[in-house]
Amino acid sequence: MEQPDIIISQNIKRIREERNLSYTELADLTGVSKSMLRQIEIGESSPTINTLWKVANGLEIPFSMLINPPTPNLSKQGFKDAIPLHGKTEGFRLYPLIAFETTRSFEVYYVEMDPGISMDADAHTGNAEEIVMLIHSMIEIRVHGETTAVMTNEILRFDAGHPHHYYNPSHEMAKILMIIAYAG
Numbered sequence: 001m002e003q004p005d006i007i008i009s010q011n012i013k014r015i016r017e018e019r020n021l022s023y024t025e026l027a028d029l030t031g032v033s034k035s036m037l038r039q040i041e042i043g044e045s046s047p048t049i050n051t052l053w054k055v056a057n058g059l060e061i062p063f064s065m066l067i068n069p070p071t072p073n074l075s076k077q078g079f080k081d082a083i084p085l086h087g088k089t090e091g092f093r094l095y096p097l098i099a100f101e102t103t104r105s106f107e108v109y110y111v112e113m114d115p116g117i118s119m120d121a122d123a124h125t126g127n128a129e130e131i132v133m134l135i136h137s138m139i140e141i142r143v144h145g146e147t148t149a150v151m152t153n154e155i156l157r158f159d160a161g162h163p164h165h166y167y168n169p170s171h172e173m174a175k176i177l178m179i180i181a182y183a184g
Contacts, residue, residue, distance in 0.1 A: 004067060004083050005043055006043065007067060007068065007069050008047060008052070009042065011065065011067070012041050012055065012066060013041045015059060015065070016041070023038055026058070029059060030054050030055045030057070030058030031054050031058060032054050032055060032058075036051070037055075048086070048088060049088075049092075049094060050088065050122065052085070053121070056124075056125075057123070057124065060125050062099075062107050062180070062182060063100075063107065063124075063180070064096055064099040064100045064107035065100055067085065067099075077097070079110035080095055080110065081095075082096050091113060091114035091117035092114075092117055092166075093111065093112045094109050094111050095109060095110040095111070095112075097110055100180075105183075106182065107180050108179050109179075110176070110177060111176040111177075112173055112174070112175055113139060113168040113173065113176070114168065114173055115168055115170055115171050115172060116169070117167070117168050118168075119166040119167075120163065120165050121160075121165070121166065123160065123161050123162050123164075124160040124161060127161065127182060128159075128182050129159060129180070129182075130158055130164070130178065131155060131156075131157045131178070131181065132156045132176055132178055133179075134150045134151060134152055134153065134154050134174065134176055135175040136152055136172065136174065136175040137173060137175065138150065138151050138152065138174065139166055139167065139169075139174045140166075141156055141164060141165065142165040142167075143162060143164045144162060160180060
């Protein structure tokens with residue numbers, strides 16, 4: 001299995017070159033410094049989830065286009081087969097499961113949040129809806145200043161075009177399936 005940093009660097013380079021963008025132009029679009037973009041592209045730096053969201057939003061592409069390799073016609077994988085991406089803390093792990101493709105306008109992730117962990121997510125571009133399905137434990141999600149508790153076997157849907165906040169107030173690890181769907 002290819003390491004996520006290698007896949008990310010190859011995807012950023014491919015997209016930058018396809019769009020004929022310089023590092024300066026990509027930095028202007030994303031708000032990420034050109035030196036950081038170059039370091040990511042040549043494999044000298046491991047980007048955080050927040051940095052990748054800035055790149056995805058600046059390029060107006062789904063997040064999964066940066067982190068996933070091309071998929072074969074038939075594939076089987078476990079929720080935790082991929083190497084996880086981390087938030088600002090190690091207690092938030094995001095496992096990419098199904099990548100966005102031009103023929104499929106959604107992406108799917110498996111997420112684990114340790115007890116007491118918070119995660120701030122930037123607004124997504126592209127008219128995105130986030131669908132959070134809680135498999136185990138409980139979490140709280142704040143969007144537009146309103147906090148909603150989500151319990152085991154519940155689903156919460158919200159407009160992901162605004163910053164949102166995840167928090168695990170429980171004493172157990174939260175296990176989550178997350179779908180980000182893009183309207184055409």
